[in-house]
Amino acid sequence: MKNATIHIDETIKTEIGLKPNGVEKEASPGLRFYPNIKFFFAGIFFGLVLIKSEVISWFRIQEMFRLQSFHMFGVLGTAVLTGMLSIMLIKKLKIKTINKEEIFLLPKKFQKGNIYGGLIFGFGWAITGACPGPLFAQLGSGATVVLVTILSAIAGTWTYGLIREKLPH
Amino acid sequence: MLDFIKQPWPWWVSGPLIGITVPILLILGNKAFGLSSNFRHICAACFPSKIAFFRYDWKKETWNLFFAAGIIAGGFIAWNFLSVHNFSINEKLLYDLGQYGITNHEQLVPSEVFNWSSLFSLKGLLMIVVGGFLIGFGTRYADGCTSGHSITGMSNLQFVSFVATCSFMAGGFLFANLIVPLILKL
Numbered sequence: 367m368k369n370a371t372i373h374i375d376e377t378i379k380t381e382i383g384l385k386p387n388g389v390e391k392e393a394s395p396g397l398r399f400y401p402n403i404k405f406f407f408a409g410i411f412f413g414l415v416l417i418k419s420e421v422i423s424w425f426r427i428q429e430m431f432r433l434q435s436f437h438m439f440g441v442l443g444t445a446v447l448t449g450m451l452s453i454m455l456i457k458k459l460k461i462k463t464i465n466k467e468e469i470f471l472l473p474k475k476f477q478k479g480n481i482y483g484g485l486i487f488g489f490g491w492a493i494t495g496a497c498p499g500p501l502f503a504q505l506g507s508g509a510t511v512v513l514v515t516i517l518s519a520i521a522g523t524w525t526y527g528l529i530r531e532k533l534p535h
Numbered sequence: 536m537l538d539f540i541k542q543p544w545p546w547w548v549s550g551p552l553i554g555i556t557v558p559i560l561l562i563l564g565n566k567a568f569g570l571s572s573n574f575r576h577i578c579a580a581c582f583p584s585k586i587a588f589f590r591y592d593w594k595k596e597t598w599n600l601f602f603a604a605g606i607i608a609g610g611f612i613a614w615n616f617l618s619v620h621n622f623s624i625n626e627k628l629l630y631d632l633g634q635y636g637i638t639n640h641e642q643l644v645p646s647e648v649f650n651w652s653s654l655f656s657l658k659g660l661l662m663i664v665v666g667g668f669l670i671g672f673g674t675r676y677a678d679g680c681t682s683g684h685s686i687t688g689m690s691n692l693q694f695v696s697f698v699a700t701c702s703f704m705a706g707g708f709l710f711a712n713l714i715v716p717l718i719l720k721l
Contacts, residue, residue: 405566481677483677499570515670527578
């Protein structure tokens with residue numbers, strides 16, 4: 367596929383996790399149903415694991431932050447170890463995607479917002495007992511009022527976009 | 536087999552299964568595991584309002600919305616068909632929560648606080664609405680959440696993700712120990 371002709375600022379592109387010009391090879395599935403459906407199934411797998419691991423329980427999160435249980439730390443630690451090993455293997459063995467594309471992850475850039483925003487997210491995590499992924503799983507489990515939490519999170523992201531220029535980064 | 540699945544899984548089973556999501560998404564289509572971006576994509580799709588931060592081609596990121604929809608479905612299936620709802624929760628925590636009138640711990644969230652009618656109380660408003668707002672604002676400001684930074688970023692040995700994760704934890708420790716008890720007292 368030829369490079370897209372629409373011009374997007376390179377920095378913005380990296381920020382939103384798109385690949386810089388010249389690197390992107392894969393045609394984006396866009397709104398089409400079929401190429402996206404595999405991610406729906408990956409989501410089902412992840413949602414199942416979230417529930418079964420109990421990491422989305424408000425009670426487990428309180429236990430973690432009060433240092434009353436090892437469970438959450440064990441889950442996070444082994445998850446990172448597994449992710450790390452997988453990425454090492456992918457790089458070492460040059461494993462490709464199912465469409466025979468080269469796999470790569472964009473580096474993330476440090477800015478002060480990682481700390482300020484991180485603290486703010488930590489506050490919300492402690493209160494709701496959920497991070498973004500678990501919010502979706504809690505909703506699925508039948509805690510319908512979590513829909514309000516999700517809408518509120520969308521409003522929070524929107525507000526960040528609105529006042530972004532004025533915040534220290 | 537089903538009996539085994541229905542039990543709560545120990546951390547050494549669930550942790551690796553969460554971690555394996557990273558290579559699954561990479562191999563399925565070079566996608567970086569990270570869920571908070573979905574809030575931004577929804578803003579970009581529904582109310583971009585001429586804000587530069589929301590003016591990008593969100594349609595390229597619909598895979599992540601499909602992924603989130605899958606999590607809702609997975610949550611429904613696991614909770615209704617594959618779980619016995621018997622959490623073993625720390626005794627001290629249960630005692631403390633009992634002081635605030637939280638006695639039902641058979642759901643994922645305390646049903647005394649997280650219900651529709653509690654939206655009309657200050658306690659519910661703070662827990663449900665303000666809590667959600669902090670998640671949405673903070674994750675975007677921090678450029679990622681537990682999945683994007685703590686799992687994907689740290690797996691990819693990104694120093695910034697380590698810093699972000701320490702900040703998540705610091706904020707969480709502070710609030711869970713000092714502020715959440717105050718809110719529950721309301």
